[in-house]
Amino acid sequence: MEKRYIKKDSLNGRVKKMAEAGLVYAPVKDGDNVLFQVLTPGMEPLTAYANSKNAPKNFFFPHTEKLMKYTRTEKGMAFSGELAEARDAVLFGVRPCDARSFVLLDMLFDQEKYRDPYYVARREKTTVICLACIHPPYTSCFCTSVDGGPTDAAGADILLTDLGERYLVEFLTPKGEKLEAHFAGEKAGDEADAQKQAITAQAEQEITSRIPAKEIKPILDANFEHPFWNTIHQKCLACGTCTYLCPTCHCFDISDEQKGDDGIRLRNWDSCMFPLFTLETSGHNPRPTQKERWRQRAMHKFKYYVDNFSAIACVGCGRCVMYCPVNIDIRKIVTDISKL
Amino acid sequence: MQNPYLPIPVVVSKIITEVETKDIKTFRLEFLNKEDEANFKYLPGQFAELSLYGKGESPIGIASSPTQPGYIEFTVQKAGVVTSSLHEIEEGTHMGVRGPLGNSWPIEYLEGKNIVVVGGGFAFTTLRSLINYMIHDDNRKRFGSITVIYGARTPGLLIYKDELAEWQKRSDINLNVTVDKGDASWKGREGFVPTVCKEVAPSSENAVTVICGPPVMIRFTLPVFFDLGFSKENIVTSLEMRMKCGIGKCGRCNVGSKYVCKDGPVFTLAELDKLTKEY
Incomplete structure (x- = not known):
């Protein structure tokens, strides 16, 4: 595996150069927010920032995407299969927690029996450049509790670690190696590993939120009907913010839109927090109140995903903690469950 | 792809x-x-x-x-x-x-066994598929006796009437059609499905019951089959949930860790016992 050093102040220019050569998504300042956006001339990619408000999953699994289109014919309708064309792209500046979310989403969308061609095509064509967290940015960060880490490379093709004066550039996959030309620099040796290890140890120490996320699985297995589930949803507004900002939430709706003789079938992000999500035509709803919906959310992340894919569907980014309008805190929920 | x-x-x-x-x-x-x-x-x-x-x-x-x-x-x-x-x-x-x-009725498991098919109302559709499959000339000898108990609220609400009449003529199906309440022209059986199951009393010896119908019918019919000696492994049913993708990705039809669209819709009662009751 190839390792190099690049000068710290050269990174911004290198990213802009990549954007001249092809499609680059990067974190940029947008008002008060940092958002991942398509980098166009004149835009400044951020290299030192906490984390983006939106999880970058939308570049593989957009909020809204066309699945197919169709036209009205004399006999009804004829469809014309449409695969949104996936373009070669670079997703720059992803934090390790969000990069890990791609590994988790791959488990669902890239299964052997039913591969999701829309997701898989974009994923295959996109090179992920990850920016390690040498100082985990938020008190709500808890990646180390869910199998992640501030300098983890899971899901990344290239990992950049800030070593002070320079970045250590690690090319982790063949896809990452294809971008070597953009990261020309001095070859890094074993000394880089030692330095990175020290930085990692320090960064891990700075993460103060530690929750028993992996320990609660057997408790969840046995407590579907526990009175605890009556407590967490009481103040939930069912706004769905947690699921929309979550890097691993993947639920979607499929709907049709028609205008004149042309129609499209779309998929849109959906949320288990919404009453309509499971409402059946008969009026029956297997998850009739916010209690069942919250139980589903907690169970899906910390039990069902573990049952199906042997992984927790949470990366510890803390977005749901930071942006919940009524301060529901998944860290507290997990900790409380551990005490049931 | x-x-x-x-x-x-x-x-x-x-x-x-x-x-x-x-x-x-x-x-x-x-x-x-x-x-x-x-x-x-x-x-x-x-x-x-x-x-x-x-x-x-x-x-x-x-x-x-x-x-x-x-x-x-x-x-x-x-x-x-x-x-x-x-x-x-x-x-x-x-x-x-x-x-x-989705999966299917457990055809391989049903082979060589006596099959009891119980249906209520319009939930008879995939049961009809199963019956037609089993009685086809190529397949009939792979299954033992076939007992069908099918009920609707009124004679006018029975579906597949022509086929029911055809099956009635066959000697290799024990067909029992019932309605909750008959009308002037109805000459058949009257009575709720659970009651008719009790009257027909199919043997549980080497037998599997395949049941589909409204929840209230299932609730009252299952005890009848338990009394007849059917184990939960030998009672099979099919679940319905709101679905979109049908391939286990959109996230709404799960019961516990299982997706009804992909891991179901067919489950044995023994399998359902292991799942949460969120359906």
Whole structure:
């Protein structure tokens, strides 16, 4: 595996150069927010920032995407299969927690029996450049509790670690190696590993939120009907913010839109927090109140995903903690469950 | 890469209004491309997403049997956006079908056993598929005795009436059709499905019960079969949940860790006992 050093102040220019050569998504300042956006001339990619408000999953699994289109014919309708064309792209500046979310989403969308061609095509064509967290940015960060880490490379093709004066550039996959030309620099040796290890140890120490996320699985297995589930949803507004900002939430709706003789079938992000999500035509709803919906959310992340894919569907980014309008805190929920 | 979201084009070749209330119709669909027909390999108990352009998709059990080549059939009650629109279309309409989806009735497990089929109301559709599959000349000897108990609220609400009459003539099916309440012309049996099951009292010896119907019917029928000695491993049913993708990704039809669309819809009672009761 190839390792190099690049000068710290050269990174911004290198990213802009990549954007001249092809499609680059990067974190940029947008008002008060940092958002991942398509980098166009004149835009400044951020290299030192906490984390983006939106999880970058939308570049593989957009909020809204066309699945197919169709036209009205004399006999009804004829469809014309449409695969949104996936373009070669670079997703720059992803934090390790969000990069890990791609590994988790791959488990669902890239299964052997039913591969999701829309997701898989974009994923295959996109090179992920990850920016390690040498100082985990938020008190709500808890990646180390869910199998992640501030300098983890899971899901990344290239990992950049800030070593002070320079970045250590690690090319982790063949896809990452294809971008070597953009990261020309001095070859890094074993000394880089030692330095990175020290930085990692320090960064891990700075993460103060530690929750028993992996320990609660057997408790969840046995407590579907526990009175605890009556407590967490009481103040939930069912706004769905947690699921929309979550890097691993993947639920979607499929709907049709028609205008004149042309129609499209779309998929849109959906949320288990919404009453309509499971409402059946008969009026029956297997998850009739916010209690069942919250139980589903907690169970899906910390039990069902573990049952199906042997992984927790949470990366510890803390977005749901930071942006919940009524301060529901998944860290507290997990900790409380551990005490049931 | 095969795209599991794209519907297969079909033409509606026949529409049968099944009941006197006219809100249950059977749609016969023929594939517009012959190779699609060859690729659409299914077993009784599976379902598909019926696709009506501009309206959306609706998951419906396949009512025909793979022993009936040339077409597939779906019996649909008029209920929501897609099914109501389906009830408006005419023969000759082009539409889409996406599938087959889900597991199936456990055909291999059923082989060599005596089969009891219990159905209520319009939930008889995939059971009809199973019956037609089992009584086909190529398959009949693979199964033991076949007992069918099928009930509807009134004679006018029985579906597949012509087929019921055909089956009644056969000596290799013990067919018991019942209605909750008959009318002046009804000469058959009257009584609720659980009561009729008790009267028919099929032996549990080397037998499996396949049951599908409204929850209230299932609730009162299961104790009858437990009393007859059927184990939970030998009672099989099919679940329904709101679905979109049908391939275990969109996240709404799970019961515990299992997706009804992908891991079901068919489960034994023993399997359901291990799941949460969130359906």
